[in-house]
Amino acid sequence: MIAIEGGGALLLIALMALMTLLTRFGGVLLMSWIPMGRRVEGFINAMAGSVLVAVLVPVAVKADAAGQLALLATAVLMLLLRRPMPAIAAGILVAALVRAV
Secondary structure (H helix, E strand, O other): OOOOOHHHHHHHHHHHHHHHHOOOOOOHHHHHOOOHHHHHHHHHHHHHHHHHHHHHHHHHHHOOOEEEHHHHHHHHHHHOOHHHHHHHHHHHHHHHHHHOO
């Protein structure tokens, strides 16, 4: 077990960053051997959405009112604008405003 006192926290962050980088590079290397057809592209697109849902559902269930309103604002703006960055920015702004009040 690594203690988080001293340099332990920085070591853990560095190890997590390294594992993230290796995972990304490994995925790119693996996908370089797989021909990109319609089915593979459809699978990748569906997988991205399912990962997003898997991350957001626990937040929606366990979040406070600010978190739930932020998710609602993000979802509504995403449906209206079809652009993720403005929707995410609006969600962050809603959470900050609700928590500030």
